[in-house]
Amino acid sequence: MNAVIGYYTTQFGELWEQSLFQLVEEAIHGALTSAKLDAGQIDAIFYGNMLAGVLDNNLHAPAKIAEIVGHHLPVFRVESACASGGMAFHLANQYLNAGAGKTVLAIGAEKMTDYSPEQTTRALAAAASGEEQEAGLTFPGLYAMMARSYLDEYNYTEENLAYVAHKNHFHGSLNKKAHFRKEISVASILKSAYVAHPLKVLDCSPISDGASAVVLSADAQLTKKHKHAQILSSEVATDSISLKHRKSLTEIYSSKLAAEKAFESAGISPTDINVAELHDCFTIAELFAMEAIGFWKPGEGGAQIKEQSTKFGSGSSLIVNTSGGLKAAGHPVGATGIKQIGELYLQLTGQADGRQVEKATYGLAQNVGGSGGTSVVSILGI
Amino acid sequence: MNAVIGYYTTQFGELWEQSLFQLVEEAIHGALTSAKLDAGQIDAIFYGNMLAGVLDNNLHAPAKIAEIVGHHLPVFRVESACASGGMAFHLANQYLNAGAGKTVLAIGAEKMTDYSPEQTTRALAAAASGEEQEAGLTFPGLYAMMARSYLDEYNYTEENLAYVAHKNHFHGSLNKKAHFRKEISVASILKSAYVAHPLKVLDCSPISDGASAVVLSADAQLTKKHKHAQILSSEVATDSISLKHRKSLTEIYSSKLAAEKAFESAGISPTDINVAELHDCFTIAELFAMEAIGFWKPGEGGAQIKEQSTKFGSGSSLIVNTSGGLKAAGHPVGATGIKQIGELYLQLTGQADGRQVEKATYGLAQNVGGSGGTSVVSILGI
Numbered sequence: 001m002n003a004v005i006g007y008y009t010t011q012f013g014e015l016w017e018q019s020l021f022q023l024v025e026e027a028i029h030g031a032l033t034s035a036k037l038d039a040g041q042i043d044a045i046f047y048g049n050m051l052a053g054v055l056d057n058n059l060h061a062p063a064k065i066a067e068i069v070g071h072h073l074p075v076f077r078v079e080s081a082c083a084s085g086g087m088a089f090h091l092a093n094q095y096l097n098a099g100a101g102k103t104v105l106a107i108g109a110e111k112m113t114d115y116s117p118e119q120t121t122r123a124l125a126a127a128a129s130g131e132e133q134e135a136g137l138t139f140p141g142l143y144a145m146m147a148r149s150y151l152d153e154y155n156y157t158e159e160n161l162a163y164v165a166h167k168n169h170f171h172g173s174l175n176k177k178a179h180f181r182k183e184i185s186v187a188s189i190l191k192s193a194y195v196a197h198p199l200k201v202l203d204c205s206p207i208s209d210g211a212s213a214v215v216l217s218a219d220a221q222l223t224k225k226h227k228h229a230q231i232l233s234s235e236v237a238t239d240s241i242s243l244k245h246r247k248s249l250t251e252i253y254s255s256k257l258a259a260e261k262a263f264e265s266a267g268i269s270p271t272d273i274n275v276a277e278l279h280d281c282f283t284i285a286e287l288f289a290m291e292a293i294g295f296w297k298p299g300e301g302g303a304q305i306k307e308q309s310t311k312f313g314s315g316s317s318l319i320v321n322t323s324g325g326l327k328a329a330g331h332p333v334g335a336t337g338i339k340q341i342g343e344l345y346l347q348l349t350g351q352a353d354g355r356q357v358e359k360a361t362y363g364l365a366q367n368v369g370g371s372g373g374t375s376v377v378s379i380l381g382i
Numbered sequence: 383m384n385a386v387i388g389y390y391t392t393q394f395g396e397l398w399e400q401s402l403f404q405l406v407e408e409a410i411h412g413a414l415t416s417a418k419l420d421a422g423q424i425d426a427i428f429y430g431n432m433l434a435g436v437l438d439n440n441l442h443a444p445a446k447i448a449e450i451v452g453h454h455l456p457v458f459r460v461e462s463a464c465a466s467g468g469m470a471f472h473l474a475n476q477y478l479n480a481g482a483g484k485t486v487l488a489i490g491a492e493k494m495t496d497y498s499p500e501q502t503t504r505a506l507a508a509a510a511s512g513e514e515q516e517a518g519l520t521f522p523g524l525y526a527m528m529a530r531s532y533l534d535e536y537n538y539t540e541e542n543l544a545y546v547a548h549k550n551h552f553h554g555s556l557n558k559k560a561h562f563r564k565e566i567s568v569a570s571i572l573k574s575a576y577v578a579h580p581l582k583v584l585d586c587s588p589i590s591d592g593a594s595a596v597v598l599s600a601d602a603q604l605t606k607k608h609k610h611a612q613i614l615s616s617e618v619a620t621d622s623i624s625l626k627h628r629k630s631l632t633e634i635y636s637s638k639l640a641a642e643k644a645f646e647s648a649g650i651s652p653t654d655i656n657v658a659e660l661h662d663c664f665t666i667a668e669l670f671a672m673e674a675i676g677f678w679k680p681g682e683g684g685a686q687i688k689e690q691s692t693k694f695g696s697g698s699s700l701i702v703n704t705s706g707g708l709k710a711a712g713h714p715v716g717a718t719g720i721k722q723i724g725e726l727y728l729q730l731t732g733q734a735d736g737r738q739v740e741k742a743t744y745g746l747a748q749n750v751g752g753s754g755g756t757s758v759v760s761i762l763g764i
Binding site: 050058059060064072075080091100122127129133240373 | 639
């Protein structure tokens, strides 16, 4: 069975001193060091990045990465908006399953803070359909419509959403690599300015720079020498890019499908999961994720989150977004899906320092593209 | 062994009446019809596209394609500049090797003619390194430097290059889907205006729109029911994105490496190949390809091409670019690598109409990203 045998992430944040490919280089070398390998021992690289083409006229990254690594190995760029990192991990795992290589790298990276907010906002809208872009919908706008539907359907208020941000900022305070490392109270979240009603600034993940990389191996001899987490499953599902073609505005159906397949492949169920990294690009998205994956029943999320059972230190059997999630660790788009896998790796191998969850045996990562058009769900275990 | 069991390509050309995703939809439905399948029988889709993000702020195509297909299947977008289509085919084949699906689609598409020449030229430069872009190098400029080096090193003239265009335009005249269907004489090529010395307009492939799709299957029962070509190998190699870091300006080293691996995996040699689709983005590139793959020795290309042995009707054992190549069939970037596979499929299964090569048993496709930073070499056989 394939395993994750190494991980490195750069700091997430406003990294004005480093270029995209300096971050990529740092992540590659960090991950190789973590796995005690040199570049010549890597058979292929999968790279997740969304925005470098749109923001910086920068495509053909596989050849740039070959230049950085100094080898002629196969390098693949994968793009599925905010799920680019998760897709890179998924295909890296398939590449091992195909027997095309023994040990591969999956990297994700994004450079987002060198541009004006208008440029970045427009570029991020590229994850939405042409008709949604033409209608002037930004991503906060799309998720705001989904949040409004959810709050109305289940009779919740903005306070229910605020508990997601409160928890994840606490987790971010425990993670040195997080973009935001400050706890925030529910009251301060509720007082923050609206971005797209009912979502406020503190319901939204930030614009971040960063790069993350994991080493995957199918080589049992190599794996044995390392702290490692087995890859029990990784599954992908899609949905229409436009919200108007969806069955429902109050669920991420692609995540539901991908999770069902992932649990089936892994042979475990939601109650087995101890740590989960979920795609909380907005607070509402973590509730959708909890329900889609089957941790909570549809409509329960708003009430459950107030119980704070998924917060580090609660002693419950499932802790969510120990990295701080996208909300507090930051959301350098392409890096996010890889950082999620990396955080599970740290937790499952006992390397999560001040945020180590006890008895973490199974971990799940859910990475979403756009407003739910793509989902990747991966399950790791020890 | 995996096989190609169906193929469709739209017309290549200036298709102002159709959007990118209308072309994608036509190619998907055409390929499914060719393979007598409906969309529900497809397990995954791999999509190669380079420019939609840069030119049209259009990313997250996997979800758009899911919307078109009307299913929730995994869809992956792959981008490696002009090798995006070849990479999509390569990963589709690996996906089957991984046992992740039984039957998958590989699609490539590009919409390039709706923009100003300045926009398209700038966008295409995204396949070059940042430092090359900053130096003002366009793709004709990069290949012109390589062509200049080759002509000087081996003492050839522009006439030697012109024979590539002459041959491929003749082939284009035989292919109804080609962008250009008019024969051109060597004299007229030599009289055409310079774009970047020594390359003239008629040494360059055009800016085209188009979409192509192939169906790949690992299902022996299904394959048996179809005209099919077996996928004997598909290999990828990379090189530095910047020319200045290359070993040589007169070879595409990544193609050499990928071809060596592909012949080894397929268990055949260059002399076994009867039809080849090579990446002639500029005339010089076909000579580089012929030499890198081992059809001709280094430096022989300029002389050999004048013999016209690779031209349809010559009766020789290897005919090159029967589709018209990028030069005459057109070069809708993401589509090119898939159209190459499709042309081999048509030739190997006896469906190449007025350009059918007799006794075509083995076919090879070589797809290049940028100035050689990425190469994909795939070998099909019957």
